[in-house]
Amino acid sequence: MNTSAPVITGIGVVAPNGLDREAWWQSTLDGKSGLGLITRFDPEGYPVRVAGEADGFDPNDHAPQRLVSETDPMTQYAFAATNQALADAAVDTGAFADLDMAVITANSSGGVEFGQRELQKLYAEGPQAVGAYMAIAWFYAATTGQLSIRHGMRGPCGVVCSEQAGGLDALAQARRVLAKGTRLVVSGGTDASLSPYGLVCQLSNGRLSEDARPDHAYLPFDPAAAGYVPGEGGAILTVEPRAEAELRGAPRLYAxxxxxxxxxxxxxxxxxxxxxxxxxxxxxxxxxxxxxxxxxxxxxxxxxxxxxxxxxxxxxxxxxxxxxxxxxxxxxxxxxxxxxxxxxxxxxxxxxxxxxxxxxxxxxxxxxxxxxxxxxxxxxxxxxxxxxxxxxxxxxxxxxxxxxx
Missing domain, CATH: 3.40.47.10 (Thiolase/Chalcone synthase)
Structure with missing residues (x-):
């Protein structure tokens, strides 16, 4: 144990095989896959047919309708995961000064589904049909900003854009700001790239699997490996200095x-x-x-x-x-x-x-x-x-x- 190392005190998850922490964890231990044929849109004509979709997720269960209409699924997944993580850690945000709390997330895809929808309105109906939130909902930092506003966290917030490595890089940045005096950081990453435009963007790397069989499409370290499949969701964690977490009586110090x-x-x-x-x-x-x-x-x-x-x-x-x-x-x-x-x-x-x-x-x-x-x-x-x-x-x-x- 390192008494100066920060600790994870809360975990929230939205994933293709579970829409909350414990449901996802049990599915994971049971070997239950969330991969399947794409249903979000008609994948006919696309070389990739299999993905991990967060089926059954309803953003209205986790945020007011006003916020739902202003945000992309990538941010809506973060609303849900953050609610879980704060509840898991028994965090009373009112007990913290707003500048003592921060949000540092990772993002890779941006709000491609929201952006595509608004651009379709532009082309079909003209500029007057485009919503004002097109200006921010697609942006990589949108999730950090929305979480900061929603939970009153005005400390050293930020976003990390290093594709899949970003989820770890964000936690490292959380550790840095905690070492400088911040008391609580909400950190992690969520992405939602399963729209036609989002899928086309991903195809450019040449690394996606074109196998249409969900149980054969993604086989890392297997002789039959032929690429990966995309998924949506992610995890948000609450990270705190050990002494702060112990002082306020955090229910659990995970790691x-x-x-x-x-x-x-x-x-x-x-x-x-x-x-x-x-x-x-x-x-x-x-x-x-x-x-x-x-x-x-x-x-x-x-x-x-x-x-x-x-x-x-x-x-x-x-x-x-x-x-x-x-x-x-x-x-x-x-x-x-x-x-x-x-x-x-x-x-x-x-x-x-x-x-x-x-x-x-x-x-x-x-x-x-x-x-x-x-x-x-x-x-x-x-x-x-x-x-x-x-x-x-x-x-x-x-x-x-x-x-x-």
């Missing part, structure tokens, strides 16, 4: 943010190695842990053969072949972009709480990777530490060490 590091991959063709292994080593060093001290790795799991090979090499290079249990629970949700790493951090915190490693589903591990993948069923084991890995398109790498609080 401490023990170590973190971020690196960038070199430019393609440079001949230099990817930066993920270095991020792992730096995060362990900051946490003052040896590789043997890590009990589980929540892998990034791209599902792209070469990127899987690179990640496996980074993990085995640090921990040795089969040296640590590895899991990819996002096989049940798809890659949620800025929401994905935050969701993995939530899964790691709950794994530490319940002393269980959630499984990866549908995978038949490629023996060449030499990973101890937890597949099909959860693995009960003693857990004190977890390493969460994430990579963002463009060369971003992030590693976060969580330790039982």
């Amino acid at each position: 401490e943010l023990a170590g973190y590091a971020a690196t960038m991959d070199p430019r393609p063709g440079s001949g230099r190695p990817p930066g993920l292994r270095r991020a792992i080593e730096l995060a362990l060093a900051e946490a003052e842990l040896a590789p043997g001290d890590i009990d589980v790795v929540f892998a990034d799991g791209y599902g792209v053969p070469e990127l899987d090979r690179q990640e496996a090499a980074a993990i085995t290079g640090v921990f040795g072949p089969g040296g640590v249990p590895v899991t990819v629970p996002k096989t049940m949700t798809g890659r949620l972009y800025a929401g994905g790493a935050a969701l993995d951090a939530a899964a790691a915190a709950l794994a530490l709480r319940d002393q269980i490693i959630p499984p990866s589903v549908n995978i038949r591990p490629n023996s060449a990777h030499q990973l101890d993948l937890v597949t099909d069923w959860p693995r009960e084991t003693g857990l004190r530490t977890a390493l969460v890995l994430s990579r963002g398109y463009g060369g971003f790498n992030a590693a976060l060490v969580l330790r039982s609080a």
Whole structure:
């Protein structure tokens, strides 16, 4: 235990396989996937047919209608997850000065569904039909701004845009502002990229799976891996200094943010190695842990053969072949972009709480990777530490060490 390390005190989740924290966690432990054929719009004519949709989510259950009409689903998911996280942590925002609370989120897609709808109005009906909130609802920082206003959090707020790595980078930024005197940070990430325009934007990276079978489309570390599928949702966490959380009587300290590091991959063709292994080593060093001290790795799991090979090499290079249990629970949700790493951090915190490693589903591990993948069923084991890995398109790498609080 590091008495100066901040701790996670509340967790909120909206995911394709569960619309709240405990429903999602139970589905994850049960191996219940939220992947399916796209229903949000007609995917005929698109090469990608499978995604992780947050079916059944009703934004009106989590925010006033006025806010719902002004915001994109990415922000509406954050409304719900933040409500959960604050309730889980038993936070009374009225007991804090507004400048003592901050919001730091990650975002990757922007409010593409809201933006597409308003642009369609522009083209079909003219500029007078476009709503005033087109100016802000699509913006990457919209979620941070709306949460700040809604909960009266006026401290050092911000948004991080490093694609899937952003969920960990946002937590690292939360840690920084807490070290400078902020008392509470709402942090994490949510994304909602499942609109026609959003899907077309994603296709440009060439990494999405075109398999139309939900149980075959996303197979990280499998010999049949052929890309990933997109998903929507994410997780929001409340993070506080340990002393502050204990003083106010927080019901639970899930985990401490023990170590973190971020690196960038070199430019393609440079001949230099990817930066993920270095991020792992730096995060362990900051946490003052040896590789043997890590009990589980929540892998990034791209599902792209070469990127899987690179990640496996980074993990085995640090921990040795089969040296640590590895899991990819996002096989049940798809890659949620800025929401994905935050969701993995939530899964790691709950794994530490319940002393269980959630499984990866549908995978038949490629023996060449030499990973101890937890597949099909959860693995009960003693857990004190977890390493969460994430990579963002463009060369971003992030590693976060969580330790039982």
